[in-house]
Amino acid sequence: MDETVAEYIRRTVLKIPRDEIKTMLQKWGFLSEAQLQNINFHQIKENISQEVVQLCEENCADIKQAAVLDIIYNHIHQNKRMWSVYQMNKKGEETEIFDLTDFKKKIKRQLRTALKNVTINFREYEDNAIWIRVAWGTPYTKPNQYKTSYAVYHSQTPYVFISASVFRSNLPLLCQALVVATSYQDIREMELRGHSLNSLKDIVFRRYSQNFQTHCPRPLQERNVAPENADLRIIRENKMEKEKIERVNWEVFGHGPQPKLEFAQYKLETIFRSDPKMHILDKKEPFRCVVKFSSPDLLESLKSLAPAGMADAPLSPLLTCITHKARNYFKIRDKKDLLPGGFTSP
């Protein structure tokens, strides 16, 4: 077995948390049950990885099999990577039947004709997701297995989720290959990025709980049974106002959990407006400024701002449109005569 393959397998196993190693190796299926029984999973990870490498040596593992283990690890720990969402367009309306083998063949052919040194692996999952792992090399060097890009394609949709890692210069190549293999016209990057792959999927596939406008205001009495109101001697004077704020908030955000995003970034290219007497920035040039909101769970925290009394409800549409518009990166320009609306997409 190749030295580099052995090292790669060793490092991949070291990455896996100790209590997950056995299940991941089972999913991998490269080592037999008998071999797995022989490994002592209670020793330190260094030793576990050495044992695994030895067994792989016996089974003559090559880089392709090692790559599959990497895919399994990244599928389970998908939220460690940063994902960008890409959307493909096609001109016509004919929906072609998706052929998986044809797809894989085309991707390989596209990538290999452009760049000889690449390692390409595929793995399909239940939710129609096809995981594509690409390790990039150069015309003169072998593929670097540690700098891989992942693309997740859902065959019934025009969306691809790409985690590019370091070699962004190879992105156009990957995008081109995807377009050709899926018979679409072109592909563009959406302004939507985050760590939680499932949340990104929820946003573009519209799987989050949307609130449809209802004309009859829903009575909220049944929600007011809060344990803190157990003492009936405490009377809250502003209960009506609080209920109104909650209702408005729910109309905007819906009832269910919000998709998980970590940032929202707004690039401002607007003119600075101040008191004309103060003569600050008199020149009518755009004042460039970037506002970034970050949080472990941005949308949930935005949802709780108004009920916590930290912001007025309803919140600014710039914040609440994130899920409908499926974007968390915005460019805001001044209203111009040609363009409608206060903000334009790039």
Next chain:
Amino acid sequence: HLATSLPLPAEGDQLRPRIDLIVFLIDIKSKHSLKTVEASLAYVDASFFLGKVYFLVTGVGRMNCCSVNMNDIGKLGEVYCSPVLFCELELDSIRVSTAQRLLRILKICAGHVPGVSALSFSLLMKSADN
């Protein structure tokens, strides 16, 4: 009765008992709370300021997060002739003792303590500060 600001909503006017004591809470971590209190003071009838208004400053356990100018609070107490109390709600014991203090003040303001009026008591509180 708890309220986030004054004036109190008109809907509750019929159900409200007589108000004996008004305590304005100012969180030193929040400039917004000071502004809300200053705005709400305009809605209080002048007769309350004869010993029935107190300022309670909370969050003093975390002076490193202080966003409010303590001088402003002191001036507020002077301008409105009302005592300023300090407490830290996050500590159980202080919370309980503050509640007990407020209850005793309320008893006096409601006239349940013979010989002590709200006005005389508040003057006592203020001269103790100085």
